[in-house]
Each structure stands twice: as structure tokens, then as C-alpha cells.
Amino acid sequence: GKTVVTPVVKEATALGAAILAGYGVGIYPSIAEGAAICAKMDKTFTPNLENKKVYDEMYPVWREVYKANLALCDQKLTKNMWIAPGL
Numbered sequence: 001g002k003t004v005v006t007p008v009v010k011e012a013t014a015l016g017a018a019i020l021a022g023y024g025v026g027i028y029p030s031i032a033e034g035a036a037i038c039a040k041m042d043k044t045f046t047p048n049l050e051n052k053k054v055y056d057e058m059y060p061v062w063r064e065v066y067k068a069n070l071a072l073c074d075q076k077l078t079k080n081m082w083i084a085p086g087l
Helices: 013-022 031-039 048-076
Strands: 004-007 041-045
Touching: 004 013
Parallel strands: none
Antiparallel strands: 004 041
16 A cells, blocks of 8 residues: 655666766765766556555465465475576
8 A cells, every 4th residue: 555656767776886986986975966866766656545455355365375385385286386596
């Protein structure tokens, strides 16, 4: 049920590095001012409260189904739909 705002620049790490570099060489008087100039917001997503109510009701059921599915995977009775990187 929270509003989400997405940034224009999706590569936050690169943008942060550029802001810090700009501050380091004196382009920006402070990191905060560099961020204010460079970090612009793009889209705002507002939650649909009717959908949230349905999701809130279904979430405990989903958690139980997920837990049961993990147990089946652990017992090698079914396959994982994904595997975390590095495993």
C-alpha cells in the first residue's frame, strides 16, 4: 500500500559514482547538491487499495503454499523453478 517513485536514471550505482566524482573535482559544492541536480524522478505508482485488500487476504495462503513447495523441493519430489546464483 505504498507509493513508489522510480528514478529517471536506472543505473543508480553509476549515477552515484558520477555525483561523487563531480563533488570530488569541484563541479558540485556538496554531494547533496550534486544529487539534487542529477537524481531526477520519473514515474510515480500509486497502489490500488482494492487490489491491496485482496493481496493482503491471499498473502498468508501464498506463504503456506510456498513453504510446502520448498519442502517438496527439499525432498526431491519436484524441481525448483529457479536456483539462486552461486548455488
